[in-house]
Amino acid sequence: MRTxxxxxxxxxxxxxxAVKAKVLxxxxxxxxxxxxxxxxxFLARDRAxxxxxxxxxxxxxxxLKANPSRAVTADQVRARLAAEHAKAR
Structure with missing residues (x-):
């Protein structure tokens, strides 16, 4: 059987x-x-x-579904990221 x-x-x-260059x-x-x-x-990335x-x-x-109080809003995420960014400067 052919594989x-x-x-x-x-x-x-x-x-x-690019393909030809790899061979050359x-x-x-x-x-x-x-x-x-x-x-x-590509397949390895899909599996990962x-x-x-x-x-x-x-x-x-x-x-999160079991305990929705753990959720944060998008605004909270933005504020936290902005604070981290400001600290890094």
Whole structure:
């Protein structure tokens, strides 16, 4: 059984040039390998975001929903950020 699939893709000139430059520089053996590396990085980022959502964002949302008094307004956040920014100067 075949484990790869041939695709035809269209890229903007700037991206196509970047792919070709990686091959010409010897960083990758072929244009396909450049694309595969990029897709692996993209998929890893997606997995990291999903993990963050499940491990941190979801529980924080649940905790806030269980105890809404923990919430702060946008104005409070802005004021706190402004104060921190002023301290950093």
């Amino acid at each position: 790869t699939q041939q695709l035809s893709i269209t890229l903007p000139n700037e991206m196509a040039d 520089a010897g960083e990758y053996a072929s244009e396909s390998k450049v694309i595969r590396a990029g897709l692996r990085a 975001v999903e993990s963050w959502l499940h491990r941190q964002v979801g529980p924080a949302y649940d905790a």
